[in-house]
Amino acid sequence: GNSVTQMEGPVTLSEEAFLTINCTYTATGYPSLFWYVQYPGEGLQLLLKATKADDKGSNKGFEATYRKETTSFHLEKGSVQVSDSAVYFCALSTHYTGNQFYFGTGTSLTVIP
Amino acid sequence: DSGVTQTPKHLITATGQRVTLRCSPRSGDLSVYWYQQSLDQGLQFLIQYYNGEERAKGNILERFSAQQFPDLHSELNLSSLELGDSALYFCASSVGGGPGQPQHFGDGTRLSIL
Numbered sequence: 001g002n003s004v005t006q007m008e009g010p011v012t013l014s015e016e017a018f019l020t021i022n023c024t025y026t027a028t029g030y031p032s033l034f035w036y037v038q039y040p041g042e043g044l045q046l047l048l049k050a051t052k053a054d055d056k057g058s059n060k061g062f063e064a065t066y067r068k069e070t071t072s073f074h075l076e077k078g079s080v081q082v083s084d085s086a087v088y089f090c091a092l093s094t095h096y097t098g099n100q101f102y103f104g105t106g107t108s109l110t111v112i113p
Numbered sequence: 114d115s116g117v118t119q120t121p122k123h124l125i126t127a128t129g130q131r132v133t134l135r136c137s138p139r140s141g142d143l144s145v146y147w148y149q150q151s152l153d154q155g156l157q158f159l160i161q162y163y164n165g166e167e168r169a170k171g172n173i174l175e176r177f178s179a180q181q182f183p184d185l186h187s188e189l190n191l192s193s194l195e196l197g198d199s200a201l202y203f204c205a206s207s208v209g210g211g212p213g214q215p216q217h218f219g220d221g222t223r224l225s226i227l
Contacts, residue, residue, distance in 0.1 A: 031212075032212060032213035034215065036218075041220075042220055043115060043117070043203055043218035043219050043220045043221055044203070044205075044218040045115070045218070046215050046216075046217065049213075049215055051213050089156065093212050093213055093214070094212055098161050098163075098168040098169030098210060098211070098212070099144065099146070099161060099168070099169070099207060099209075099210055099211060099212050099213070099214050099216070100146075100158045100161060100169045100171060101146075101148075101156075101158060101216060102158070103155060103156040104155075105155045106155065106156075
């Protein structure tokens with residue numbers, strides 16, 4: 001089946017620290033992979049995506065590389081800011097299910113000054 | 114602003130009742146999706162429509178139904194409501210209905226069952 005596993009949170013970091021949020025997946029076929037961010041009281045916003053192996057998605061200083069050999073799509077940022085505090089979701093979409101997204105459980109990030 | 118509009122933002126009702134949630138997709142998007150977000154189940158896909166036709170179905174209860182109208186807006190109907198239906202319901206839209214399309218989410222409707 002299709003599923004996404006994210007590292008458990010919550011994660012608390014100091015401003016300018018390095019961020020890694022782990023995401024691994026199980027999928028039939030060749031999935032597309034996404035990271036979404038959810039700020040309090042809001043919907044999910046697309047952060048970045050990758051559609052094939054070795055693709056690197058990047059946006060606003062965040063990066064993630066589609067690793068087929070390790071079935072992973074870890075989110076990284078070199079220097080976090082207080083404004084990055086939010087919940088981050090990893091998701092996949094596969095060929096066999098229309099464009100149904102499978103989401104991880106979300107990782108809450110708090111950045112302290 | 115994602116361009117996806119959901120109404121109402123909050124809904125409070127009682128067990129056994131029926132409610133309708135409404136979603137207007139981004140301009141130009143043909144596909145609409147419904148998700149349920151709860152603390153114990155996380156984000157769960159319910160159903161996808163593309164240009165008025167059902168495209169994919171997730172773990173949507175028989176008490177729930179949805180449709181997409183010719184103007185592309187969608188409605189999610191929840192009936193015989195139970196306490197466990199209390200959740201945040203999100204609508205999302207995408208240009209096409211095929212795999213790999215980024216989905217753009219509305220701010221959700223928070224449903225509380227008393």
